[in-house]
Structure formats: C-alpha cells, structure tokens
Amino acid sequence: MxxxxxxxxxxxxxxxxxxxxxxxxxxxxxxxxxxxxxxxxxxxxxxxxxxxxxxxxxxxxxxxxxxxxxxxxxxxxxxxxxxxxxxxxxxxxxxxxxxxxxxxxxxxxxxxxxxxxxxxxxxxxxxxxxxxxxxxxxxxxxxxxxxxxxxxxxxxxxxxxxxxxxxxxxxxxxxxxxxxxxxxxxxxxxxxxxxxxxxxxxxxxxxxxxxxxxxxxxxxAPAADSAKALAEPVTLRLTAQARWPLRHELLVLAASADGSVSRIRAPLGLPGRTPFAIDTGAVTLRLQGGDLQLARTGSTSPLVAVWAKLHRSEPRLIVFDRDGWQQAEA
CATH class of the missing domain: 3.40.50.10320 (LmbE-like)
Known part of the structure; x- marks a missing residue:
C-alpha cells in the first residue's frame, strides 16, 4: 500500500x-x-x-x-x-x-x-x-x-x-x-x-x-518468520565526528532471530581518535575511525537487526542529536 x-x-x-x-x-x-x-x-x-x-x-x-x-x-x-x-x-x-x-x-x-x-x-x-x-x-x-x-x-x-x-x-x-x-x-x-x-x-x-x-x-512490519539474517560481520559506517571536547558513548543494540537483544553502552571519549574493541560474550565489536564491525560469539541464533550510535554523554545542554542512530538490516 x-x-x-x-x-x-x-x-x-x-x-x-x-x-x-x-x-x-x-x-x-x-x-x-x-x-x-x-x-x-x-x-x-x-x-x-x-x-x-x-x-x-x-x-x-x-x-x-x-x-x-x-x-x-x-x-x-x-x-x-x-x-x-x-x-x-x-x-x-x-x-x-x-x-x-x-x-x-x-x-x-x-x-x-x-x-x-x-x-x-x-x-x-x-x-x-x-x-x-x-x-x-x-x-x-x-x-x-x-x-x-x-x-x-x-x-x-x-x-x-x-x-x-x-x-x-x-x-x-x-x-x-x-x-x-x-x-x-x-x-x-x-x-x-x-x-x-x-x-x-x-x-x-x-x-x-x-x-x-x-x-x-x-x-x-516484518512478517511472521520472515526476518532475514544479516551477513556477518555486520558493518556500519557511523557518521558522528568529535566536533568539540565532549564525552561520547558507543551505543549498540543487536537483535537475534531468537528474540534476544545484546545491549552495549561503552564510554569512548572523543570518537575516532583510537581503535576500540569489546567482547560481551555474545557479540564482538570493533570500532576504528567511523567503521563499526559486529559479529556473534556466544550465540547460534543469527543477527537480524543492529542499531548503533555515537551518543553525546549525559547530562547534555543541547537536547537534539547532531548524529543519530545507524541501522543495519538484511
């Protein structure tokens, strides 16, 4: 329609x-x-x-x-x-x-x-x-x-x-x-x-x-049993840049076909300055420059959707985002 x-x-x-x-x-x-x-x-x-x-x-x-x-x-x-x-x-x-x-x-x-x-x-x-x-x-x-x-x-x-x-x-x-x-x-x-x-x-x-x-x-909306698995590693190009010396966080949500969701909230300082890697036990993340790569480690259920954001840490004087969420989906 x-x-x-x-x-x-x-x-x-x-x-x-x-x-x-x-x-x-x-x-x-x-x-x-x-x-x-x-x-x-x-x-x-x-x-x-x-x-x-x-x-x-x-x-x-x-x-x-x-x-x-x-x-x-x-x-x-x-x-x-x-x-x-x-x-x-x-x-x-x-x-x-x-x-x-x-x-x-x-x-x-x-x-x-x-x-x-x-x-x-x-x-x-x-x-x-x-x-x-x-x-x-x-x-x-x-x-x-x-x-x-x-x-x-x-x-x-x-x-x-x-x-x-x-x-x-x-x-x-x-x-x-x-x-x-x-x-x-x-x-x-x-x-x-x-x-x-x-x-x-x-x-x-x-x-x-x-x-x-x-x-x-x-x-x-996704129809029943139709969610497609993402090709791994999932790659997202994050658009956020460090425009002033404020603290940032990497926010990631990774949804699997079995309904589980991995949530990651990690401080970064100024984004893009140094490579960043983390293993949660369920997924691994690697951020270098503006490229984020994510893959499963502890789950057999494939990833069907991933969202990531370089988020200005709170408290924030300016409410609105300059750079928002990026999404990867099949």
Whole structure:
C-alpha cells in the first residue's frame, strides 16, 4: 500500500514520545482515520515532564524539583488529553506510559522492560497501521522510541503497516505526504492550542510545524518468520565526528532471530581518535575511525537487526542529536 487511506477494518495506533507530538505529526492523519470509521488509539510514551524552560517561564521559578516536575508532567498529560478530545470528540483511546522525558535512550539501553511493554501494547491492540517516530528524528527520545518499537515488532511479528513521521528533522520531509484539508487543519490547530505550556515560548516554531503537510515513510512490519539474517560481520559506517571536547558513548543494540537483544553502552571519549574493541560474550565489536564491525560469539541464533550510535554523554545542554542512530538490516 502506498497511499494514506483507511477503512472501518483498520486499527490505527499512534505512538508519541511526548505530549504534542501526536498533534504536530499526526493531527490530520488521526482525523482521516476516524472519518473512515477506523479505531484509533494513542500511546503517549512520556508526560513531557523534563521541559524546564517553559516551566521556568510560566511558573516564575528557577529551581525545578521532583514535585514541580511531576506537576508539570501532569499538566502536559492533561493538555494532550484535551487536544485528543478536540481531534476525536471522545472517539480516541489514550494510553499513557509515564516514561521519563529525555530518558528513553537510557530506558532502551538499560534492559528489556520498555520493549516488553511495547510488545504487550501491540499485542493487545493489534494495530493494522502503526504510526511511529522516524529513526532519523534528531530528538533522542524520538529515535530511541523508534528502535524500541522496531524491536517490539520483531518480537510480535504483527502484520501491520508502519507509518514513520519526523518532527525534528534536519534533511526535510521524506515519504508520502498527506494532502492537507482546511477543516482538518483548523481542527488540528485548535488541538494544538490545548498545548498552552509549549506554545508559551515556541508558538511560532510549533505553528510552522503544525501547518506543514504531514509526511510519512511507509513500510511493512516484518512478517511472521520472515526476518532475514544479516551477513556477518555486520558493518556500519557511523557518521558522528568529535566536533568539540565532549564525552561520547558507543551505543549498540543487536537483535537475534531468537528474540534476544545484546545491549552495549561503552564510554569512548572523543570518537575516532583510537581503535576500540569489546567482547560481551555474545557479540564482538570493533570500532576504528567511523567503521563499526559486529559479529556473534556466544550465540547460534543469527543477527537480524543492529542499531548503533555515537551518543553525546549525559547530562547534555543541547537536547537534539547532531548524529543519530545507524541501522543495519538484511
């Protein structure tokens, strides 16, 4: 399928990293699905609680403690629920996971909990169409959520179509555009107005995003028993460069056909200065310059997908990635 069309048989699951992404990226698409009679559910990964500058401005505070952050997250969740009420008039199911804002990369690398929960959500709703962030989105929460969903799809093997959106992109829109319609756009802008906390400091930027056409890269999720083994050693060309003296980490996730995932998070200092090698017992890694090679050592199950990133270590003053995840797949 190459068009953005829906029917009554469709079940559309929209996964948003933060409150407002559901409106900015998919406000018109959601309306199209509802108009066709499709079932729509929105999954909010985080409450957007780590969003300090608008909170400082609106609450006239400098220090933001844990209680203030929770209160801000509650406000942003309520704004998202109000926006979805505008878009769907009560016809949209909403699930809120409450994951840490600006913490999805840590959650992805920590253990299997995030992937397990997403797999359960996919299995419960059984979407025919899954709307998810693009891997190339420059916000690390967006790209990390993409990887977590890709791993969940490999586990569940749901026969759905994936529609991947970018909110914070550096290379312009790609894929298939959804033609905008004035009534849908006006309702989308009314929904965006519910996100008052975000409009306080970023009105012009968010309105510009909301008024551009919605673009989606379309792809089929892996069908049951169809994952192809990667040729080993898997080679990835990492694009990150050391542009200033900040600490970096090598992040790697390697998925095997048996459902297991190897997670590697290793400090590097300045990337590209010295060769780097590691053996986890399950996989071996070698990084020299920008070339990363990976191969199995302790598993007989072949690799079916690998993601790697040279990640600026936290805490970070600048949220957005300059260089993001690279993916190898058959």
């Amino acid at each position: 190459s068009s953005l069309e829906f029917s009554r048989a469709d079940r559309l699951l929209v996964v948003a990293p933060h409150p407002d992404d559901e409106t900015l990226a998919c406000g018109e698409l959601i309306q199209c699905a509802l108009a066709a009679g499709a079932s729509v559910r929105v999954l909010l990964a985080s409450d957007g609680d780590d969003n300090p500058w608008p909170q400082r401005w609106l609450e006239r505070r400098v220090w933001i403690g844990a209680a203030a952050r929770r209160r801000w997250g509650e406000r942003r969740r309520a704004e998202a629920l109000a926006a979805l009420e505008v878009l769907g008039a009560g016809a949209i199911e909403v699930r809120c996971l409450g994951w840490p804002d600006q913490g999805l990369t840590r959650a992805l690398l920590a253990d299997d909990a995030a992937v397990t929960l997403l797999a359960a959500e996919l299995g419960t709703f059984a979407p025919t169409q899954l709307v998810m962030p693009a891997l190339a989105d420059r916000h690390p929460d967006h790209s990390a959520l993409h990887v977590a969903l890709a791993l969940a799809l490999l586990r569940t093997r749901l026969p759905c179509r994936c529609l991947r959106y970018g909110v914070h992109g550096g290379s312009g829109p790609t894929g298939t555009p959804l033609p905008s319609a004035p009534p849908r756009l006006q309702r989308k802008l009314a929904a965006l107005a519910c996100h008052a906390s975000q409009l306080a400091l970023s009105r012009r930027r968010l309105l510009a995003i909301a008024q551009r056409p919605e673009w989606f890269d379309l792809a089929a």
